[in-house]
Amino acid sequence: MLSSYVPVLVLFLLAAGLAALILGLAQIMGPRGLNAGAEDPYESGIVPTEPARKRFPVRFALVAMLFLVFDIEAVFFYPWAVVFKRLGVFGLVEMFLFIGILLVGYIYAYKKGALNWE
Amino acid sequence: MDWATIIFYLLAAVAVLTAAGVVFARNPVHSAFALVISFLNVAGIYVLLGAEFLAAVQVIVYTGAILVLFLFVIMLVRPEDLRELNTAPRVQTALAWLLGLALFAELGLVIATGVLTGARGPYPPEEVAAAGGNTQLIGRILYSEFLLPFEVASLVLLVAVVAAVILGLPDRFLTGERARGLSLSLGHPTGADRVLEAERRGVPAVDAPDLGEPGTIDTGRAPVGAGRGR
Amino acid sequence: MTAGDIVEYVVKSAIIIVFLLTAFAYMTLYERKLVGRVQVRHGPNRVGPGGLLQPVADGVKLLFKQAITPRGVDFPLYILAPAISVVAALVTFAVIPVGPGGVNLFGYRTDLWLADLDVGVLFVLAMSSLGVYGIVLAGYASNSKYSLLGGLRASAQLISYELSLGLSLVGVLMLTGSLSLNDIVNGQGGTWLGFIPRWYILVQPLAFIIYAISGVAETNRAPFDLVEAEQELVGGYHTEYTGLRFALFFMAEYINMVTISALAATLFLGGWRGPFFGGPWWLLLKIALLLTGYVLLRATLPRLRYDQLMHFGWRVLLPLSLLNIVITAIGIVLLG
DSSP states (O other): GGGGGGGHHOOOOOHHHHHHHHHHHHHHOOOOOTTTTTTSSOTTSOOOOOOOOOOOOOOHHHHHHHHHHHHHHHHHHHHHTTHHHHTTTHHHHHHHHHHHHHHHHHHHHHTTTTTTOO | OOOHHHHHHHHHHHHHHHHHHHHSSSSSHHHHHHHHHHHHHHHHHHTTTHHHHHHIIIIIIIIIIIIIHHHHHHHSSSSGGGHHHHOOOHHHHHHHHHHHHHHHHHHHHHHHHOOOOOOOOSSSSHHHHHHHHHHHHHHHHTTTTHHHHHHHHHHHHHHHHHHHHHHHOGTTTTHHHHHHOOOOOSTTTTHHHHHHHHHHHSOOOOOOOOSSBBOOOOOTTTTTTOOOOO | OOOHHHHHHHHHHHHHHHHHHHHHHHHHHHHHHHHHHTTTOOOSSSSGGGTTTTHHHHHHHHHOOOOOOOTOOOOHHHHHHHHHHHHHHHHHHHGGGOOOOSETTTTEESSSSOOTTTHHHHHHHHHHHHHHHHHHHHHHTTTHHHHHHHHHHHHHHHHHHHHHHHHHTHHHHHHHHHOHHHHHHTTTSSEEETTTTHHHHHHHHHHHHHHHHHHEEEEEEESSGGGGGGGTTTGGGGGTTOOOHHHHHHHHHHHHHHHHHHHHHHHHSSSTTTOOOOOOHHHHHHHHHHHHHHHHHHHHHHOHHHHHHIIIIIIHHHHHHHHHHHHHHHHHHHHH
């Protein structure tokens, strides 16, 4: 059980080592010294005037919140799916109820225009 | 010490250290990132305990969903507002210290006296293996014994959808054309107030220039072609 | 667990990494060649016979490029972001079975997979939700407007399509009754009527379509590649990365394509199983076919608009994937 995670750990360590190696190579191999302006953030040749980290549309947060809800819903699906054949009709009914309630939320979000990306 | 114990201490140490980092980091994005690492280590501990499903859910829901949300909200905050967020009332700071120390004392007492001991639960590893695995057993129990909590969970999620829509749609505060260009700061404590205040006085709300399409970055009022070359 | 086991894991992990890196390198060439053919050009054909050494030349060129760190970046996060992307992409492959268990290789008995996790499918989803961080953090840390907006768009797109991707797998899980990818492949053994392979694509066609579309969106590929829409966002979240640091993002994208294809093959197309001979070659063939599909999509379809993309994910794919679950559930109950 637990031992089946050891190879994953091994692969993770090797992959992390590879990433570190490549980043290190990038540091060592490249030329040094900068042209004037090379350090500037890229803005299609125009000298940047304002800091980049300004605010942006709240829509992105809305997408993240909706994602969170439906992601948790999805998590409930997995244990249900693997025992579905055992549960049979009973499982069908309880999941219909679950999906039904969430569908109300989905329709609400839809009607309010939350899924409407202008 | 066997390997599992060593790995446990490693995971626990990193989890605790990064959790401290969440509190002490000056930059909220660094805090959020430290929290990701802390959660990942907790997931590792779940794996050590044989709770594989819980570990996977910990990563998918906490480090995946919640922290993406968290990062997005943080990015809505203007950097210059952050100092403001860091100044809590003195009473609050004192209370936080008091409660924190009390909690530490309690935990220390519990550990020192050994009052709490682990008992074998109704589902030992053999039972889990017989059910075909962690997820299968959770499914079997959740969808029979704990049917009611499960259905209630869907109601809780429904409330979350409604809340998200109400919070996330700026049309709640502004209507018409001006709403389109506004990037309302959710994370900012006075963001909503300022909008409502501007609404009351009948002046354009905060610094929301007419940018037209959302999905474009708020560039302020940079003069076009003003030629600020070097 | 013995020291021998650890050596075995290291060897297998190294094989996986080398395979994925080679696949990445030659996928770039294959893509350029094939897109060239579609557009009645030759594609790269100068370096080596038929352009075969082009990826090497590209790699060497990137190796000697300057690592420019723009002013005002959040350096720790800036440098971690590409590493997170590539590590998440590489580690996902750990759970994909490339052949049957218990084979004799060079007089050594081994299984043709690195890890057989009980929660394999969830492991894949967890890794892909971690991969989002590489993009969000790159966008945030770069201190550039293009990066920030590109990173945000990319992450909003990824999380939107991750939902339908995850939900499209539920049907397969219902048929198998397990989250282990090995069990899923074994569930697709045998044939109907003696010649039709029992692949899940035949009983879950809708799920496969949803998975394929979400998979393309998850890897930020055309027609969902507006994360790096050059005309409006320059390079997207990796605008401020140069040389090998940029190469890491590029690598992650291509490795993700290979992984998504390998998963599609495993979940819907019988994995390493196939008529006449089973094993890694069948899996490789299926991956190659799916990757060709990726390239042809890019060569033939125009890019979507961002609002179309979000609408499609939330209003079409998400309800469809729920519908698929409902249909599958009813089907299983009715047919036993």
